[in-house]
Amino acid sequence: MEETTETTQVEKKSGSGRKTVALVIIGMIALLVIGGLSGYAEGVMERVNAENTQVSEQLSEQFGLVEEDIAGGRYDNAKQRLEFIISKNSGFPGATDKLAYVLVQQAITPTPLPTLTPTITPTPDLRDQEAVFANAQQQLGAKDWTGLMGSLDTLRKKDPTYKAATIDAWYYTALRNRGIDQILGTGVYTTTNMEGGIYDLTLAERFGPLDGYSAGLRTFSRMFLTAAAYWDVNWLAAVDNFRQVAANTPNLRDSSNVTAVQRLYQALLRYGDELAASPDKRTRCSAYEIWREARNMQDLDGEYSQKLKTLKEECYPATRTPEPDAFPTDVPPVDPPVDVTPP
Numbered sequence: 001m002e003e004t005t006e007t008t009q010v011e012k013k014s015g016s017g018r019k020t021v022a023l024v025i026i027g028m029i030a031l032l033v034i035g036g037l038s039g040y041a042e043g044v045m046e047r048v049n050a051e052n053t054q055v056s057e058q059l060s061e062q063f064g065l066v067e068e069d070i071a072g073g074r075y076d077n078a079k080q081r082l083e084f085i086i087s088k089n090s091g092f093p094g095a096t097d098k099l100a101y102v103l104v105q106q107a108i109t110p111t112p113l114p115t116l117t118p119t120i121t122p123t124p125d126l127r128d129q130e131a132v133f134a135n136a137q138q139q140l141g142a143k144d145w146t147g148l149m150g151s152l153d154t155l156r157k158k159d160p161t162y163k164a165a166t167i168d169a170w171y172y173t174a175l176r177n178r179g180i181d182q183i184l185g186t187g188v189y190t191t192t193n194m195e196g197g198i199y200d201l202t203l204a205e206r207f208g209p210l211d212g213y214s215a216g217l218r219t220f221s222r223m224f225l226t227a228a229a230y231w232d233v234n235w236l237a238a239v240d241n242f243r244q245v246a247a248n249t250p251n252l253r254d255s256s257n258v259t260a261v262q263r264l265y266q267a268l269l270r271y272g273d274e275l276a277a278s279p280d281k282r283t284r285c286s287a288y289e290i291w292r293e294a295r296n297m298q299d300l301d302g303e304y305s306q307k308l309k310t311l312k313e314e315c316y317p318a319t320r321t322p323e324p325d326a327f328p329t330d331v332p333p334v335d336p337p338v339d340v341t342p343p
Helices: 003-070 075-088 095-110 127-141 146-157 166-182 194-204 212-229 237-248 260-276 281-297 301-315
Strands: none
Touching: 003 075, 075 095, 095 127, 095 194, 127 146, 127 166, 146 166, 166 194, 166 212, 194 212, 212 237, 212 260, 237 260, 260 281, 260 301, 281 301
């Protein structure tokens, strides 16, 4: 009987030992797996960082070659390099402005001709150029900015020196006015195109500094687009940007024909909704002033009028004025009148 008991105890100890060994092995395997995954993740991260660094170095090298191409008049090569840079990194510093410069230079630089055997050059026949110039003059008077640009391109490609100062001035006029027309949706444009207008004004700057009106219009168009980018994403940023646009160019409108003032009104309502949904009472009550600002711009509809009323009752409850007692008990006694009649 004692032998049987000892055998049972030995079996229990053996079973317990096997469980301990199994747990240790499982723990070691788990540590190896975790370590392997961690090492794999670090390896992937290092590879991604290395690739990003390599791409950044490649783009910087290409941008340096762009400067050499421009200096050598190889504008096609420069354009291809810049388009490659922008496709890889749209925010690469200076790439967009440099591309605009290259496109202008391509437009005004004649295509190089192969070197020919020198011959006696006759007096140039300018009759074709004079005809194109006269047509450009008519387009200028008719405010046909796009047609004028085409005529100027033709003249500049034929002979860059032909009436160069006048043609530069007309380039500036055409680009400036077409840019303004696109931003405002005037002239031949029935809808606004802020991006196109900003681009034209940037090109016009290559021929001369922008005047205050066109420069300001470009600034507030950029601000309008920035505010629109925050729509449904960051209502406070949208409100802040639209406030500035509405204060300076209230009738500036997007391609949906919605003005800056209307956009500000809508953004204020939505920003107020966001604040009013907060569990914090102070934040929630700040929506009251936002909705009041919107109401000062335009009457609220029934829904928002009710929201404003409810929020006012919560945040600014009316204090009840106590009614006076019918028979006051704390009135001081009145002294009897003094007889001032002389004796």
